[in-house]
Amino acid sequence: MNADIRTGGGAARQAPIMGARGPLTSDAIRRWVADFLYVAMPIVVCAILWEATARWSGLPKVLFPPLEDIFRALWKMIVDGTLARDLQATFTRLVVSVLVGAAVGTLLGALMGSVRAWERAFVGPVNFLLAVPGTALFPLAMMWFGLSQAAILSILIYEVALTVTANTWTGVKSIDLSLIRAGRAFGASGPSMFWRVLLPAALPSIITGYRLAFSRAWRILIVAEMLVSAAAGLGYRLYWARELFQTDVVYAGLLVVGTAGLLLERVVLRTLEKYTIERWGTVRALD
Amino acid sequence: MGELRVENITKRFAGRHRRDDPSGLVLSDLSFTLSEGEFVSLIGPSGCGKTTVLNLVAGLDHPSSGKILVDGKRVTGPGLDRGVVFQEFALFPWLSVADNIAFGVRSQKLPAAERARRVDHYVELVGLAKYRDYHPNRLSGGMRQRVGLGRAFAIEPSVLLMDEPFGALDTQTRESMQSALGEMWLRTKKTVLFVTHDIRESIFLSDRVLVIGGRPAGITLDLEIALPRPRRRHTVEFQQIEQTLEAAIGQAQLQ
Numbered sequence: 001m002n003a004d005i006r007t008g009g010g011a012a013r014q015a016p017i018m019g020a021r022g023p024l025t026s027d028a029i030r031r032w033v034a035d036f037l038y039v040a041m042p043i044v045v046c047a048i049l050w051e052a053t054a055r056w057s058g059l060p061k062v063l064f065p066p067l068e069d070i071f072r073a074l075w076k077m078i079v080d081g082t083l084a085r086d087l088q089a090t091f092t093r094l095v096v097s098v099l100v101g102a103a104v105g106t107l108l109g110a111l112m113g114s115v116r117a118w119e120r121a122f123v124g125p126v127n128f129l130l131a132v133p134g135t136a137l138f139p140l141a142m143m144w145f146g147l148s149q150a151a152i153l154s155i156l157i158y159e160v161a162l163t164v165t166a167n168t169w170t171g172v173k174s175i176d177l178s179l180i181r182a183g184r185a186f187g188a189s190g191p192s193m194f195w196r197v198l199l200p201a202a203l204p205s206i207i208t209g210y211r212l213a214f215s216r217a218w219r220i221l222i223v224a225e226m227l228v229s230a231a232a233g234l235g236y237r238l239y240w241a242r243e244l245f246q247t248d249v250v251y252a253g254l255l256v257v258g259t260a261g262l263l264l265e266r267v268v269l270r271t272l273e274k275y276t277i278e279r280w281g282t283v284r285a286l287d
Numbered sequence: 288m289g290e291l292r293v294e295n296i297t298k299r300f301a302g303r304h305r306r307d308d309p310s311g312l313v314l315s316d317l318s319f320t321l322s323e324g325e326f327v328s329l330i331g332p333s334g335c336g337k338t339t340v341l342n343l344v345a346g347l348d349h350p351s352s353g354k355i356l357v358d359g360k361r362v363t364g365p366g367l368d369r370g371v372v373f374q375e376f377a378l379f380p381w382l383s384v385a386d387n388i389a390f391g392v393r394s395q396k397l398p399a400a401e402r403a404r405r406v407d408h409y410v411e412l413v414g415l416a417k418y419r420d421y422h423p424n425r426l427s428g429g430m431r432q433r434v435g436l437g438r439a440f441a442i443e444p445s446v447l448l449m450d451e452p453f454g455a456l457d458t459q460t461r462e463s464m465q466s467a468l469g470e471m472w473l474r475t476k477k478t479v480l481f482v483t484h485d486i487r488e489s490i491f492l493s494d495r496v497l498v499i500g501g502r503p504a505g506i507t508l509d510l511e512i513a514l515p516r517p518r519r520r521h522t523v524e525f526q527q528i529e530q531t532l533e534a535a536i537g538q539a540q541l542q
Contacts, residue, residue, distance in 0.1 A: 176377075178375050179377055179379065181373070181377065182371070182373060182377035182378075182379070184347065185345060185347065185369075185370075185371040185391075186367070186391035186442070187365075187367050187390075187391055187442075188394065192394070196390075197379070200379070200381040201379075201380075201381070276381070280380045280422050280424060
């Protein structure tokens with residue numbers, strides 16, 4: 001809890017929002033431009049280095065295509081619709097497995113963190129499974145489900161559920177005891193304690209679990225799509241581009257993968273954080 | 288409504304041993320009664336067991352023997368007939384001021400209109416109407432404890448239990464909160480059991496002061512505070528009572 005004690009019990013702190021006098025003051029504009037430069041600078045520097053290497057290092061075009069080729073490949077993917085199809089296929093798999101895995105993981109983790117019987121029953125299996133890398137289970141999934149959508153989804157759901165379970169479990173276990181006592185004192189018990197106190201109190205850890213699960217799932221998804229060669233998807237596109245030595249497509253695909261992952265994180269997870277744990281002050285606002 | 292009877296409670300903590308007392312017995316044959324509308328403080332040296340007594344009355348812990356009765360009904364666990372105010376505030380950070388105060392009221396399953404009326408009333412009682420939509424992270428320490436008080440008052444319990452509620456605040460805030468609590472109590476006339484180590488605080492607020500002491504602990508003094516209300520802190524009578532209580536606590540510590 002913040003230890004900002006004031007005398008007289010009078011003043012309250014204003015949560016940091018925009019400029020002190022509104023969004024369009026010169027102060028706020030200057031800050032916005034500065035933020036933009038901070039973000040843009042590394043990108044610009046990388047682009048310059050890339051071009052320089054591509055043109056003047058003497059490396060073959062196949063290994064190091066200039067930016068022009070990469071963007072031309074990207075444009076082609078956009079125009080002939082393959083990018084849209086791939087994004088849709090990949091995102092669908094991601095959304096389905098994250099939703100299912102997160103639901104299962106949150107429930108199981110919260111039960112493990114609050115009911116001793118559940119913890120005793122699952123601590124062994126969970127720790128065992130945490131030690132096994134998800135990608136090592138690919139052959140297993142492919143044996144069971146063949147080269148199909150189900151193989152990809154099963155691995156993703158498993159990974160997401162496992163990560164979310166572990167983080168939710170520790171999160172619920174480390175809830176400040178005084179909050180639980182207050183919950184009991186004011187009429188919460190059993191299921192109402194679970195929904196009204198445990199889950200909200202553990203939310204910072206739970207969201208951390210979602211972040212980890214999401215980034216793991218994204219990376220495993222791309223690899224899974226490459227291995228299982230499903231009919232469409234970003235990983236599938238990367239695989240085939242490599243097979244056909246279309247390195248410009250490979251780089252374009254990687255660019256899309258990274259950007260999509262970044263945007264998802266910014267849009268979905270950051271919004272979730274902003275409207276919950278940052279507003280509540282349980283996590284410091286960093287931007 | 289609002290009668291508290293503590294009868295012959297003992298509390299033994301397993302594993303809590305002292306060299307001079309291997310039994311782990313913290314409280315022994317402790318009894319006292321609060322009548323409806325009384326404000327009673329429980330004071331004593333640190334570690335004497337006063338917080339333990341409060342936890343037992345709150346139902347957050349169980350006595351090893353003896354019984355506790357609120358309005359004739361036996362205490363077997365936490366309940367909405369008792370409202371607790373915690374030293375560390377224990378506010379729910381994901382809820383606004385109004386929703387924190389409403390938490391216990393929600394547990395009472397009142398119709399929505401009645402619940403809203405109650406919440407509004409108690410938000411106003413604790414003086415936080417302007418801040419009702421703020422989250423605790425934006426409040427100062429004194430304001431946070433006002434929320435804690437509001438949350439306990441709002442369930443309109445038979446007995447209010449306060450565990451050193453102003454212990455975490457600085458001196459000035461503490462004194463202004465004592466005055467604020469005094470006013471809230473006058474407006475609601477609730478039965479209050481108030482644990483503190485601050486003698487002056489206990490004299491300022493209470494009708495009676497119980498001194499806990501000894502090992503294992505019992506009530507060593509039950510003193511009525513015959514000062515007029517509103518209380519003034521710097522009178523001769525106030526100081527005399529303070530000296531009496533200091534002596535009693537000093538005695539208790541020696542035992």
